[in-house]
Amino acid sequence: MSMIEFKLNGKPVAFDGNPLKRLLDVIRDDFGITGTKEGCGEGECGACSVLKDGKLVTSCIIPVGAVGGCEIITIEGLRDTPQGKCLVESFAEGGAVQCGFCIPGMVMAAEALLMNNPHPTEADIRLAISGNICRCTGYDLIVESILLASKKGEGLW
Structure with a gap:
């Protein structure tokens, strides 16, 4: 031990x-x-x-x-930080949450991306979340929600 x-x-x-x-x-x-x-x-x-x-x-x-x-x-x-609140709200607003099982990992992947690239392209986002599997929502709504967070959270990352 x-x-x-x-x-x-x-x-x-x-x-x-x-x-x-x-x-x-x-x-x-x-x-x-x-x-x-x-x-x-x-x-x-x-x-x-x-x-x-x-x-x-x-x-x-x-x-x-x-x-x-x-x-x-x-x-x-993360969720209690300004960045986390922005991400969680953007995922909800963008309709990217269904069963919720994958969402914590998706949000963490989005945070890691936005810390290094606060203005990602759709291709950047798809690459950043490529290690995360979603079986319910589909990736388009998740990508759109991360794009939304990057716009709403201007200056947070």
Whole structure:
């Protein structure tokens, strides 16, 4: 067992356990933060996406031991920021939310994109969300919602 300290949604936390435990399981089971979902368990669907030091990662394939000293942001941590509020409102306004299972990961992918490119093209957005699978809404409404967020959130990113 090992003590792993990191920031989770801006707060210092410590996990005392197996450093090979998946970050996804630590976030959900040990810290009770459930917006991050498990879809495939293989890093292919994006439902478990979080930001690790500002970079989009799939938490289902990262051992918690790899995040010592890092900043992890989940959908819960993002949604209360001005950028997160803008993204969530834009997804709702654009009709990009149906079952909601993939949306936390899509929003995290959008945030990662807009942090680096606040004025993306449709092609930029499609590339940025290409690691996220949506089975309900379809990608056009998601792309349109991210374009809307980039316009509404002028100056946030």
